[in-house]
Amino acid sequence: MRSVEHRQHKGLNNCAERSHQSTRQRERTMRCFKSPGHAQRFLSAFGPITDHFRPKRHRLNASVYRALMQKRFQVWNEVTGRKAAA
Incomplete structure (x- = not known):
């Protein structure tokens, strides 16, 4: 596609990468679990607590x-x- 400007730079994709950081953090946590199902059960409960x-x-x-x-x-x-702690 000659009419389209092709830009390549390591910083151009930062917005997309930042939006996936929470997913990557969950993936790092998932490595500790033995099965994806167990990880999903834990993270489905733990996510709202973490956000709180x-x-x-x-x-x-x-x-x-x-x-x-x-x-x-x-x-x-x-x-x-x-x-509550005093």
């Missing part, structure tokens, strides 16, 4: 982040029935 404790930090300042995490730990302690 990993807010989008780049969008928050420190005081908002601390307040958000404190609230999320309160919710977690209520759900799991644990007493």
Whole structure:
């Protein structure tokens, strides 16, 4: 295709690569499991828990982040029935 500009550079694909980082992180975790089914069962439960404790930090300042995490730990302690640490 001569009419199309073909650009090659190692940084051109970064947006696509960044969107797959969470998938790659899960794949690294999956290597520890003996079967794909066991890994999928674990990750289907673990994913929402992980998202609960990993807010989008780049969008928050420190005081908002601390307040958000404190609230999320309160919710977690209520759900799991644990007493809050003093």
